Amino acid sequence: MQEPDRCAAPAEAAGDGAAGDAPLAFVTKVRNAPRLAAVDARALALGIVPGLTLADARARQPDLVAVGMDESADRHWLDDLARQCMDFSPLVSLARPDGITIDITGVAHLFGSAERLAEAVEDRLAQAGMTLRRAIAATADAAQALARHACASDDADERTAIRALPVEALGLDPLATVGLQRAGLKTVGDVAVRPAASIAARFGAGAVAALHGLTGDAGGSAPRPLVTLAPRVPLRFERRFAEPVTHQDTIARTLLDLLHEAAAALAGRALGGRGFRLMLFRSDGAKRRLDIATSAPTRDPALVLRLFDERIATLADPLDPGFGYDSMTLTVRVAEPLEALQPALDCGGSGEAGPDADAVLAELIDRLSTRLGPDCLRRLAPRASHIPEQGQLALPAIHGGAPLRWPAPPPGEPPMRPLFLFDPPQPVEVIAAVPDGPPHRFRWRRKSHEVRLYEGPERIAAEWWKHRGGEHDGKGSLTRDYYRIEDVRGRRYWLFRHGLYDEKPDPRWYLHGLFA
Amino acid sequence: MRVAFPSFPANTPAGGLENRGQATGRPPWATGIAHVDTALGGGFAHGRIHEFYAAEPDDVAAAAGFVATLAIGTTGNARPVVWLRPRQAVRAGGVMQGAGWAELGGAPETCLFVLGEDTKSLLRAGVDALRSGGFGVVVIEGWGAMRELDLTASRRLSLAAERSGTLLLLLRTGAEPAPSAAETRWSVASAPSQALAANAPGAPTFDIELLRRKSGLSGLRWRLEWNRDQCTFRDAAVSGAVVPVPLRRPAADAGAGPLRRAG
Numbered sequence: 001m002q003e004p005d006r007c008a009a010p011a012e013a014a015g016d017g018a019a020g021d022a023p024l025a026f027v028t029k030v031r032n033a034p035r036l037a038a039v040d041a042r043a044l045a046l047g048i049v050p051g052l053t054l055a056d057a058r059a060r061q062p063d064l065v066a067v068g069m070d071e072s073a074d075r076h077w078l079d080d081l082a083r084q085c086m087d088f089s090p091l092v093s094l095a096r097p098d099g100i101t102i103d104i105t106g107v108a109h110l111f112g113s114a115e116r117l118a119e120a121v122e123d124r125l126a127q128a129g130m131t132l133r134r135a136i137a138a139t140a141d142a143a144q145a146l147a148r149h150a151c152a153s154d155d156a157d158e159r160t161a162i163r164a165l166p167v168e169a170l171g172l173d174p175l176a177t178v179g180l181q182r183a184g185l186k187t188v189g190d191v192a193v194r195p196a197a198s199i200a201a202r203f204g205a206g207a208v209a210a211l212h213g214l215t216g217d218a219g220g221s222a223p224r225p226l227v228t229l230a231p232r233v234p235l236r237f238e239r240r241f242a243e244p245v246t247h248q249d250t251i252a253r254t255l256l257d258l259l260h261e262a263a264a265a266l267a268g269r270a271l272g273g274r275g276f277r278l279m280l281f282r283s284d285g286a287k288r289r290l291d292i293a294t295s296a297p298t299r300d301p302a303l304v305l306r307l308f309d310e311r312i313a314t315l316a317d318p319l320d321p322g323f324g325y326d327s328m329t330l331t332v333r334v335a336e337p338l339e340a341l342q343p344a345l346d347c348g349g350s351g352e353a354g355p356d357a358d359a360v361l362a363e364l365i366d367r368l369s370t371r372l373g374p375d376c377l378r379r380l381a382p383r384a385s386h387i388p389e390q391g392q393l394a395l396p397a398i399h400g401g402a403p404l405r406w407p408a409p410p411p412g413e414p415p416m417r418p419l420f421l422f423d424p425p426q427p428v429e430v431i432a433a434v435p436d437g438p439p440h441r442f443r444w445r446r447k448s449h450e451v452r453l454y455e456g457p458e459r460i461a462a463e464w465w466k467h468r469g470g471e472h473d474g475k476g477s478l479t480r481d482y483y484r485i486e487d488v489r490g491r492r493y494w495l496f497r498h499g500l501y502d503e504k505p506d507p508r509w510y511l512h513g514l515f516a
Numbered sequence: 517m518r519v520a521f522p523s524f525p526a527n528t529p530a531g532g533l534e535n536r537g538q539a540t541g542r543p544p545w546a547t548g549i550a551h552v553d554t555a556l557g558g559g560f561a562h563g564r565i566h567e568f569y570a571a572e573p574d575d576v577a578a579a580a581g582f583v584a585t586l587a588i589g590t591t592g593n594a595r596p597v598v599w600l601r602p603r604q605a606v607r608a609g610g611v612m613q614g615a616g617w618a619e620l621g622g623a624p625e626t627c628l629f630v631l632g633e634d635t636k637s638l639l640r641a642g643v644d645a646l647r648s649g650g651f652g653v654v655v656i657e658g659w660g661a662m663r664e665l666d667l668t669a670s671r672r673l674s675l676a677a678e679r680s681g682t683l684l685l686l687l688r689t690g691a692e693p694a695p696s697a698a699e700t701r702w703s704v705a706s707a708p709s710q711a712l713a714a715n716a717p718g719a720p721t722f723d724i725e726l727l728r729r730k731s732g733l734s735g736l737r738w739r740l741e742w743n744r745d746q747c748t749f750r751d752a753a754v755s756g757a758v759v760p761v762p763l764r765r766p767a768a769d770a771g772a773g774p775l776r777r778a779g
Contacts, residue, residue: 360650361596361628368630368641376631380614380624392614394629403625406618411745414712414719415619419581420610447574452708455716486717490708491574514610516581516620516720516742 023061027054028069037069041131071097081125082229088121093140093226099147101140103226137162140226141213145169145188162214163189170210176203188214235273235332237261244283244324251280251325255308258330259301272297272338276304279329282322292370295400296362297338303363310370362400369398379403386460388482388512389423416458416484418494418513425510428495432509435501438483442495444511449487456483457497478503484515492516542681545590547740548748555726555736556700560590563681564699565674569688569727571705576609576689578706580657581620582722583687585742585749587653588622590683592747595652598628598645600638604659605689606631620720621744635664639673646676646684657687670696693727701728707739710752719743721752 023043025036034054043064048057057064074097082100085092088111091103104117111117114136125132135146137158149169150161165188167180180203185191191199191207192215200208213224237258245251255278266273274297280288292307312319369377378394381403385391395403409416429443438454462477464470470477478499485493492515499507544559553559560566566586570579587597599612614624632638635658642656654677658665665686674697677684686698693701703725709718720742728734741752 357596357650360648364645364648364650365628367644372630372632372637372641378629378631380612380617380627380629382614388615397628406614406624409619409621409744414709414717415616415744417613417615417619418577418610419584419613419616419620420577421613421616422610453711453715453717455712455714484717486709488708489574490706490721490723491578492706492709492717492720513613513616514577515616515717516577516584 022063022065023048024065024067025054025057026069027066028071034066036066074098081128081130083232084124084128085121086229086231087124088117090231091226091228093228095140095144099144101143101226103140103228104136138216139213139224141210141224142216145171145214159215162216163187163192165214167191169214170207172203172207172210176207179203235262235265235271235335237265237330238327239329240327241325244326246321246324248321251321251328252305254328255330256301256305258328259304262330262332263299263301266299266332266335266338267340269335270337270339271332271335272299273304273332273335274298275332275334276308277331277333278308279331280319280325281327281329283324283326284322286322288319291333292366293334293374293398294362294366295369295398296359297336299338303366307366307370310367314371365397369396374398380406382406385463387463388417388460389421391417414484415515418492418515420514422512425496425512428509428511430495430497430509432497436481436497439485439495439509442485442509442511444493449485449489449491449493451485452488453486454483457481458483460496478507482512545586545683546748547589548743548746549738549740549751551751552738552740552749555733556729557732560586560683561699562590562683563678565670565677565684565686565697567686567688567693567696567698567701569691569693569701569703571703571723571725573690575705578720578722579687579689579704580609581720581742582704582724583655583685584617584620584622585720586685587655587683588617588620589747589749591626591652593621593623593626596626596628596650597622597653597655598630598651599655599657600630600632600642600645601657602632602635602638602659605657608659609689619744620742621747635662639664639669642684643672643676646673646680646682649680649682651682653683653685655685655687658689658691660690662688662691665696667695667697670698673697698728699730700726703727707752710741 021042023046024040025043025048026038027034028037029035036048036050036052036054036057038050039048043057043061046061048061048064054066058066078094078096078098078100082092082094085100085102089102089104089107091105093101093103095101102121104114108114108117111120118134118136122132122134133147135143135150137143137146142158142162145165146158146161149165151164167185167188167190168177169188170177170180170191172180180191185194188211191211196208196211199211239254239258245254262273262276273294275291275293278290280290282288290308290311292304292311294304294307298304365377374396377397379397381393381395383391383393426444430439431441432439436457438456439451441451442449458481460480460482462470462479464476467476480496480498481500482494482496485495487493493511494513494515495509495511497507497509498504501507542562544553544556544561546553546559547556568579568583570576587599591597601612612629614627617624617627630638630641632641638656638658642654645651645654656673673684676682686696693703705723707721707723709721712718718741722740722742724738724740726734726736739752740749743750
């Protein structure tokens with residue numbers, strides 16, 4: 001017996017708190033006119049219903065916030081919610097666009113009762129920010145209809161509740177629904193007492209099927225089957241030992257076995273792993289977890305094994321088998337598409353660096369990242385900011401992908417930006433002409449430097465648009481005047497005065513960078 | 517305990533790479549100045565160690581800049597560069613800037629920057645990078661004496677560089693020149709640049725001194741100016757301040773035969 005639990009998760013709940021206390025509506029274009037597709041509870045209370053044109057809705061409620069409807073986002077969100085519901089039952093089905101059916105046959109007792117299970121589902125979806133209407137019924141169709149159309153009174157038993165539903169609950173096309181209402185049939189019960197043959201003659205066989213789906217009076221036909229989501233089988237591989245194992249070779253060989261198994265499974269799904277986790281369960285209950293990550297998806301057992309070895313070598317407290325390990329588990333935590341590669345017939349030889357230069361690089365990055373930590377390997381990417389210290393992003397190399405190309409400097413110029421930048425800038429004592437002359441002499445790290453050549457100032461204004469009222473004088477941050485300096489010994493520095501004299505009475509000087 | 521995986525020891529290079537270095541018989545990189553190239557037997561040889569000492573602690577930016585220009589010149593921005601720095605160097609010498617690298621004519625997107633806590637981990641990472649053969653230049657920056665870089669470690673680096681044909685540049689600051697397996701050893705200082713219009717500082721200029729070279733003359737000095745647009749050096753025309761030592765022919769004709777191995 002099916003006992004589906006149906007949770008309607010209206011899309012409008014997602015817009016909570018987007019714009020203060022103004023009513024919110026999602027707009028879509030219907031026959032070239034913008035119409036409301038979904039509204040939030042506040043708008044509904046003001047009488048603004050889906051289907052209204054945006055112009056009408058604005059006329060009634062000028063402060064209505066209208067946002068374009070993103071149907072694909074809604075679809076993905078519903079998929080996500082359905083995946084979360086698979087924690088409650090393995091059989092979960094989507095009722096697009098805004099419903100989920102969970103088959104709770106045989107699982108309700110795990111939560112105490114069906115009602116307790118429904119509350120657990122409600123709690124879970126409330127955490128995701130959803131408000132929902134739910135119902136439990138014998139068939140999926142009945143549960144969906146009850147959740148969408150039931151009018152609050154749940155004291156009646158299921159059969160009575162279904163019969164009390166309005167005829168819209170049958171889900172027929174609008175013409176048929178109006179036809180039923182005009183015939184004086186207001187509820188499902190009214191329709192159900194009529195002979196099925198006359199309903200079929202007037203409204204088609206579909207109406208009778210829908211009626212039977214709701215009332216469960218099968219009339220010989222079984223209820224419609226559910227199309228459930230396929231569960232995602234985790235990439236998890238396990239070995240249990242008959243006796244606790246302490247021998248290192250056995251452990252290493254078992255890990256290699258597991259990796260080969262994982263490689264075969266990954267190849268079958270055209271995936272490559274980017275994160276692997278090895279769990280070692282010791283016979284006295286202690287657990288050891290080893291995680292590795294790679295910069296490119298891989299299925300190569302030898303490579304992953306080397307990374308695990310690096311990981312073990314860097315452990316602060318070494319692996320101690322004690323009385324031996326009971327079991328080992330290998331999990332592929334992150335997997336990405338990786339198509340099978342056909343090796344080149346001529347063994348490459350095209351580029352100077354060799355055909356597998358990228359693979360060699362990726363492997364080294366993985367190894368060093370595992371040993372030194374992923375934050376220690378960086379690639380530099382340009383960032384669109386004229387504030388010097390914010391001009392680059394140091395991205396961890398393991399996250400893969402070649403960084404953006406840096407713009408080439410104009411030819412024929414000396415370097416305008418230093419090779420090294422101090423963060424924070426180092427304060428220096430400077431003798432310079434007031435108010436905006438170049439430095440003549442400065443003192444840095446207790447040494448005096450006589451300025452021979454200079455270029456500047458290169459004035460870099462603060463990002464006034466990031467501060468409230470920053471466009472007004474005195475409200476934004478200080479302007480910097482940068483000078484390229486060469487001292488008499490030929491060392492080249494980048495100095496700046498932090499603030500103009502009309503911004504600050506006594507601006508400080510800083511050394512920001514060193515040129516080659 | 518270390519779970520040893522007998523078939524895959526950690527330091528074995530990836531399969532099939534052992535012979536690559538010997539196959540890449542790349543000619544030495546010519547600096548663009550005839551005197552320097554003659555003294556070096558054609559230029560900076562690939563698959564060797566070249567050591568650069570900052571003449572004074574204040575010259576660290578100049579020494580790093582010189583090493584950066586060499587890395588840019590020898591790779592031609594085609595092969596990747598890995599630059600290994602100790603954290604200490606970042607604290608004392610500043611953060612490496614992609615914009616500054618690009619201003620020297622390089623392509624920062626081909627560079628990989630590695631930060632290490634201690635010299636030992638840096639050297640180990642350096643050996644791995646050399647053995648992988650995937651890089652054009654490996655730069656190891658050292659701060660202070662680097663006691664871990666003894667003759668054995670230096671020889672290990674040298675063999676790894678030789679096998680893969682990768683150039684290893686050692687950048688040393690705050691250290692006295694010490695014996696090592698390096699092919700050449702240099703002292704680098706910044707030099708006054710040729711002023712541009714309106715007394716603006718010009719292109720990067722370096723005073724370099726060849727402290728030691730295996731099978732060749734040492735004690736030679738030059739003043740070089742980096743030409744970013746052509747990625748070569750120019751002889752900085754100097755007036756008076758420092759006169760380059762007149763060039764004599766090296767004692768051995770190093771350009772003809774294979775280089776002598778030592779160490």
